[in-house]
Amino acid sequence: MTRNPDSEPETRKPTRTGMRLIVPLQGIVQGRGGLLLGSLIPCALVYFFQVYLKRDRSSNPPSPSTSAVNLPGLPRSSSRANLRVHVSARASSIAKPNDSPYYIGLDRVREDPYDEMNNPNGILQLGLSENRLTLDLIEEWLSKNLSGSMLAEGGDDLNIRGIATYQPSDGLMELKVAMAGFMTEVMGSTVSFNPSSVVLTSGATPALEILSFCLADQGNAFLVPTPYYPGFDRDMRWRTGVELIPVHCRSCDDFTLSIKALDQAFNQARKRGQKVRGVLISNPSNPVGNLLSRDMLYDLLDFARERNIHIISDEIFAGSTHGNEEFVSMAEILDSEDSDRDRVHIIYGLSKDFSLPGFRVGVIYSFNENVLAASRKLTRFASVSTPTQRLVVSMLSDTQFTREYMKTNRERIKTMHDLFVEGLRELGIESAKSSAGLYCFVDMSRLISPYNEKGELELWDKLLNISKINVTPGSACHCIEPGWFRCCYTTLNEKEIPLVIKRIRKVVETCKRSG
């Protein structure tokens, strides 16, 4: 397939953060002049940077134990000196320690995880949107349906040929069929998904990256409503060189997306000479948990049409609804609007709704034949392991089981959600209105001081190191208002919720005392 782009987009070398900082700064100092501003601003920046760094160091995990006896280490200085020549620029920028609290928190929990018996003072995990509530149903299904011949090709004899040999890199047809059926069921049955438009990937993470490679060139950008899932920064940008432009949503609007804000962001990008290739939305949204209304989806499609851009709709939490609102997929509104189908691409997977993040099953669903063709080729780098495909085919084909599973799952998510939100309310803490997701977006802005990112990170630090609960600060999600935290409650069981509330209470009281 050879298709020539009909316009030559500007390519920009991805600029380093340093450059970004300096350029606007020069503008300020030069424009306003004055020794005062010229010396004050850099000093202030250096101060904040150092404070952040200090905190960063104290909460940084100790470096992993080094190698075995037969591998003497190089003297550190020489490896650092070689670093610039040594590895690629991409690698250098990635290799430095994750300074996002999102990743730091996950590392800390890994080192010191709460366990009722063995480590009751460990850190409680509320920073990972994982669903542990309904795994028992899957285990039960396995014990009934998974005999030793799981690996067999439907027959009684063990036959490894069916799973051992090379298979289509974008997934077995049986799995595409089963997945299309499952998605149809999950997303409300009014839209039916076509197996030929399903591309399977080893998780939603590569699915997003593949779409990014397909839809944008290096230096191009996607508009993303904030707050957004911290992983987007990595998945969409890292190796692709694509940029993400935040479009801020506010709590006064319940963090709902506004087309006006999208439009503004698009125009500003254009003025800067930056080509916007699409909008990336998550619906249900992460970290807030709200659903995009049908009207909003139509408006979004209009916007995309007018600007001639794509829409990537990450619908990975589609089945994890707990409120009364109905989930509407982009696919649903497209049925009647045929002409713009080519610009819509959906991400799905089994990591959230089906609680199987370890199995690495993700989906790109697109209405664009060219995107499908390109994505299929790219799945060579991220295919689903065949034994897992076979297992998942069996599971998803058992529609009685999947229906029962999704229903029970929703009920349990609701129970946990209500418990948690109520518990927070007793502490005088509110959360953003949400109808879905495995988390809530909690407003602790009254507890932070000063009312800015620094104050927020201080509170985050207290929660992590004193209360021993790991939550994700809004700043890691690019939230424009400080003091919000994403708290995932589906990694806990019902007994642990009061414990979490108790630990939060301690911090709340400390803050109130010092505040």
Place this chain on the structure above:
Amino acid sequence: MKLLSRKASCNSHGQDSSYFAGWQEYEKNPYDEVKNPQGIIQMGLAENQLSFDLLESWLAQNPDAAGFKRNGESIFRELALFQDYHGLPAFKNAMVEFMAEIRGNKVSFDSNNLVLTAGATSANETLMFCLANSGEAFLLPTPYYPGFDRDLKWRTEAEIVPIQCSSSNGFRITKSALEEAYQQAQNRNLKVKGVLVTNPSNPLGISLSRHELNLLLSFIAAKGIHLISDEIYSGTVFNSPGFVSIMEVLMNKNYVNSPVWNRVHIVYSLSKDLGLPGFRVGAIYSNDKKVVETATKMSSFGLISSQTQYLLSEMLSDKKFTKNYVSENRKRVKQRHAMLIRGLKNAGIPCLESNAGLFCWVDMSHLLSSKTFEAEMELWKKIVYQVGLNISPGSSCHCIEPGWFRMCFANMSEQTLNLAMQRIKSFVNSISESNMNISPNQQYSNKSSRRKSFSKWVFRLSFHDRETER
């Protein structure tokens, strides 16, 4: 509009090369002993189907491994939630021990230096992302695996500069070839970041000699560049001089305290040695902490299913099994290889003497109408369509001499291989007969008409929308 990115629209995925085109033809008309005995026999896929029975019997005896159980207890929950990009520790330990075993335990590996990826395809690409910036180059000895054009260059925007090897010395890597390649890169204004070799070589089927390995190490030491050693066929070495890993040479030569130690990286996979390409299990091994750290994070884009990691950790930890498997598999590869050689000899077709791999590097230059790549394509077309064998032409592997082909032998039954040999023999006989009968004038016009139809056909194939591709 619906513009795709340049990467998605361009051809640098190399998917339109004859290597993949042959597969297409095979898929339209695949040989089946019962259902389609006239179909095309797949000899272009380096898959190891020789030892499935060993795997099946292990699985039958160890149902817990596939049943998410450890010591009779269910660990399903743990596996369902396990998505740590550091990989399942038990699996990594089992992998490094298996890798050591294949190398006769002459080297040992540290599991902390191992990064798991979804297949060697992903491992190779990830390493390129780690080591090369856009536009920088790696040197590769020719002929090389056609997939590299896709895996190493497509998304990474790296370049490949060939190290030309020729049949005059059995396609071995020489110092002058290395230097020439480096110079070539300079002439093209490309910064060279490293050398990538497959050892044992694909498509040659030979394990690199100690001399070549030493040459490579001196070369990268002098130039200050990296070396990637793709050792995915290490378990298929069936004859002397046996397999020598770059790690072994690295340790022997006292490179241990030098910067070179950190610049050698190994790619491994279970797709060839264990015959499990569908499982998508690959790995990067490096002594460089930064590379390991970066590659680990990048592996998020291609993690191995925890179900698979667990299953294989159990299998590979069974030392009795792995020892037996490694030696039995070698025996079978050797046997099958011998069968192919005999069959080819019988048809008067020589091949490169090889001691490894799942294929042979076959010399059909004497069957070419002229010593050109067009003639090679003509011959290849005949072999695919008339003879019914999908083999890989040397040009798709960037070989500089026309007439060489890669033929795989481990992905079919003995009967099928025999049939393939019969077909080749008949074909060779028919050529010699027709050569005797044809007049010089006729030969010329035949050649030119063949050339015309060749270009149309290639044109059609390279623009064929790969919708039908699986």
